[in-house]
Amino acid sequence: MSKKTIVYLVVAALVALFGLAGCGGQKPAANEGKATVLKVGTEPSFAPFEFQDEKSKDYVGFDMDLIRAIGKQMGAEVEIQSMGFDGLIPALEAGNIDVAVSGMTITEERAQKVNFSKPYYKSGLTVVVKTGNNTIKGFGDLEGKKIGAQIGTTGAEEAKKIKNAQVREFNTPPEAFMELKAGGVDAVINDKPVNDYFMKETGSKDAQQVGEPLTAEDYGIAMSKKNTELADKINKALDELKQNGEYDKIYEKWFGKKP
Structure with a gap:
């Protein structure tokens, strides 16, 4: 191989190397342009x-x-x-x-x-009972009662503090309300705005909210x-x-x- 050919190959290689580096620098980053x-x-x-x-x-x-x-x-x-x-x-x-x-x-x-x-x-916690239930007028009347609440919530935690209460935990608030309607629980403890919304949607035909909010959350x-x-x-x-x-x-x- 002649010296002329070797010089040509070296120059070609350098051009290719820097050319590729230049192209790489112009490429957008993988996340560029993405939210x-x-x-x-x-x-x-x-x-x-x-x-x-x-x-x-x-x-x-x-x-x-x-x-x-x-x-x-x-x-x-x-x-x-x-x-x-x-x-x-x-x-x-x-x-x-x-x-x-x-x-x-x-x-x-x-x-x-x-x-x-x-x-x-x-927010705060309130009690919901079936329409016409006059024996439960707030948290003070829940001793020994069957109480429904959503699993993992502060409502469930408060229910467990009530003396002799039988607490049933449900995956969702609607499940607890359905059990209340069916008579499986005496009351449901839940966040006030959620109870308010439930009362608004049902028109209070199946349930009523009683007592004052227990907590400020x-x-x-x-x-x-x-x-x-x-x-x-x-x-x-x-x-x-x-x-x-x-x-x-x-x-x-x-x-x-x-x-």
Whole structure:
């Protein structure tokens, strides 16, 4: 092989090498141009916070509108997954979802496992009984009664504190209400706005809400303790929605009044 040929091959190789490097530098990154995805877990039987629309099958409700607005404010695409309420925190811990928004009360026990956003809704627990039941007028009359509640909720925790109560836990609030209607339980303990919505939908023909709320509870958006950066972004977006009036619009849409 002549020196001329060797020089030519070396030059050709260098041109090819730098040409490929140049092309590689111009290639967009794998995620460039793609929206950030926010994986959201919820238990969609907690109307009016989260439930499935019968016609569209979309997940709708106050929580669903709020988390979509938060995602939009963050520039993220929201993907909602349905799962059992008692499976939400394990799903966060396993990294299967980024956030859980499901009318979840901020408690010390839960806060040991997950990070919570700033509170976004204030709730409380109330009692629902069958229409015409005059023996139960509030929490003080539940001793020794059969009580229904949703598994993993603060309603179930409070029911278990009642002396001699027979507590039955259900996967969803509608299941507890159905059991009340059938006479399988004497009362149901649940979050007041959910009970309010149930009463509104049934027209109080099957059940009635009695007594004063037992507790004042704050709902929060739950996230993995490993992702503190996400918690900051969620809180920032929530603050911005309250400042620009979007939060008030969503609240009024679902509760008929301003917060």
